[in-house]
Structures are given as C-alpha cells and as structure tokens.
Amino acid sequence: MTAVLTIDRVSRVFESGGERIAVLDGASLTVAAGEMVALKGPSGSGKSTLLLIAGALDRPDDGTVTVAGMRLFPDRHPESALRALRRRAIGFVFQKANLVPFLTAAENVELARFIDGAPRGEARVRARELLTTLGLGERLGSLPSRLSGGEQQRVAVARALANRPALILADEPTAALDGARGRQVLELLKGAAKTGVGVLVVTHDDRALDLFDRVVSIADGKIVRDGEGSAAAGRSKAVTFSDTEQS
Template sequence: MASPRPIVAPRPVVEIARLSKTFGTGATKVPALIDIDLTIGTGEVVGLIGPSGSGKSTLLNCIGCITEPDAGTIRLDGRAIFDGKWLIGDLRRLRLETIGFIFQFHNLLPFLSAWENVAIVRTLMGESPERAKARAMELLGYLQVDHRADALPSKLSGGEAQRVAIARALANEPRIILADEPTAALDSERAAIVIDLMKQVATERDAAVIVVTHDEKIFSRLDRMVHLRDGRIVEVVS
C-alpha cells in the first residue's frame, strides 16, 4: 500500500507583524491600523472584510507598498520590505515586478484594446512589443477571453472586462495579487467565476490573493476571512 502524500504547508508570501498606521494629527488623528499580524501563503485567497473605515483598504495599500505604515514589518515573498521604514529604494519597480492589482472597476485604458491593456505591463518592464503581445494573448487565452483580444473596453461585457483586468494583473507574473472590491459590480454568477479564476491562479502560480470585499455572495469561496474593525483584526474565519 502506497504511503500517503505528505501535506505541504503553504509557503508564506505575505508576512506582516505589528503593523500600524495613523492618519492626521492632534484632534483629527485617526488610527487606521493597530498592531496587525497576518501571514498569507501560496495558493491562498484571503478576504479582508469589515465595515467602512475598519482599515481594509489601508491594509491592502500597505501591502501594495502604496501607503507607508508608521510601524511594524512587512515581508513579501521572503523579502524584507518595511521595518519602521521602507527598506527598498525603488518601490515602483517592486510593485511592477511582484504585485498585481485588480479593482472594482476594471480601470482598463479606454483607447487600448484588450490585448494592448495587458501587453503594456510587459512593455513597461522592458520587453519587446512582439513578446509582450504574445504574453498578453497567452493570458487572455488562459482566462478564456482571447476571442475579444481586439475589442476596446467599451465593447466588453462586465465579466469580460474583469477577466482582462485579471490578465493585466497577471502580466508581470506576480507573487501577490491585491483585489479591491473586484466583484461588487458583478452579478452572482460572474462574481463566482471571477473568484474561482483567482483561486485557480493562486493554486497554479503559487501566488497569494488578497481581496477587500463587502460582497457576501463570494464569502463561501474564500479560503479565509479576516475581519477588521476599528483598525484591528477581531476574527479570522477559515
């Protein structure tokens, strides 16, 4: 009888310790994040949930190296990024090479076709136009929207546009995908498709996906839900 395959724990991709962030000063001082500890591994799709003002978007932006925390540490894909201060000089390059962003509204460039919206990420990384287009077509095919490659965003359905946005987020082969309300504008069927695609991407590409959401129809499809309230993690549900 064959021995059972060992269970391999996911490798940490996002590691946060005692992360804090405050906005404003004096009477207008508002603590947005307070001593956040969170680890997310390869293959995981984790939701950040909570009421408005709970710190979800601030945490996402800190992970995305957009908002600078006041204190704590951030490690991304095993690399120390923040420890009381940024440890990386070129954060733009880090974001371009390591992180993929997906938003509630696809934010596709309206004057570029679907494939051009994806390829532009590769050209910004210095790849030739030919190779960038080949990569874009590969990703659009992976997400089953390559038949719409030449269409402008205005000609795409909501689900098609979101798939193109996911392809764009994958163009730099990111280890971390950050999604801010990616299903809020979609119906239940399309929302399920988008989250299932993210889970597929996380598993097949050893990535970590973090989703800020109020969308209860996708809760059951998340691997974990991290509840925030008043800048603190109050509950984690698997």
C-alpha cells in the same frame, strides 16, 4: 508554506482636524503562496489602508511588512526598488477595471509586460495566452468600451497576472458586478492561487466565501477573526448567506 505577504502588528495613524485616528491598530496578517484569503469588515475599518500598505503604496507607523521576501517596513528602499516590486511581484485589481480606453484588451495586458521590459513578441504571446485562458480569446482586439463590465474586469485580472506576480491584491473587485459575474472573477483569482500565487481579496460578498482558504475579519483597525474558509475545510457545496456571518 512560503509567505508572500507578512504584516505583523502594523499600525497606521492619520491626523484629521488635529485629531489622531488609529486606522490600523496592531493588525497582523499573512498570505502564503497558493492561498486565497478574504478580508472583510465594515466600511472604514481599514481594509483599503491595509491593502495599500501591502502594495508598498503607503507606509505604516509601526510594525513590520514583508512582501515576496522584501522587507518594506521598517526598512527603507528607494522608490525605484518599490516600483520594481509593484511591477514584478504584485498584481493589483480594483473595483473598476481602469483599462486604457484607446488600447484593445490584448494591448492593455501587453502594456504591463512592456513596462516590465519584455520584448513585444513575448508580451503579445503572454497577453493572448492569458486572455484565452480567462475566456476572452474572441475579444483580443476589442476596445474596453465594447466589453461588458465583467469582461473588462477579466482583462484587469489578466493584466494583474501578466508579470507572474507572487501576490495579488484585489480591493472589492466584484463590487460593480452582478453575483454571477462577480463569482466568475473570483474563480479566476482562485485559479491563479492554484498556480501558487498568494491572493488577498477585500470582499463584501458572502456568497463567494466558499472559494477562499481563509477569511480574515477586521474591525476598528484590528483583526478580530482569522479562520479557515470553507474551501480549506474541503466543503464543495456553495456557501449561502445563512452559513456565514454577515459583514
């Protein structure tokens, strides 16, 4: 399987009050095309830092990082090349949807295509097609303020998919949603994985681990467990809290 993300023995050290803290300490992780991977671990364990490095938004101090065939570290690339990679190869989803408040749902998705240089008509078709697939066909013309939190987050997923990325990085995308709506968002990401996108999701929600092919646990900047999720094991039943270890 083709790896869309390879993080190999990555370290990241921050200085705080003269003290050096290794937030990532030799962490390794790969995500293959078509794979949906959960990243879990206690608060402060380095999950968001790892995602920023995977998204070419931060650089490690040691190790190697390759995204969609481009080696980001230790190689150096001009900021313009990194911007192009982020725009074309990576889709980001965060805890909050962060939609542009004065643009409609469709326009928010179109914007991602415009920024990548797509013609207006093509962008419009792509936005309509994605939002319809994600169950928002009736909401194309709605402003974010008229959408529920779950609907806004679905628009954010559509925006992340607009440029057909190789990799999606999602940092607690369901944290602001209730269980059912959170699961819906993860199911959309799962759908993207089924079309060949590699998906890495930071999540605290053990109830949805059945959707993941692999579950990776991080503690104190080290990967402490990297195992098959129950989706990979072919289990179709929903995983309950008692089935999985607590984060």
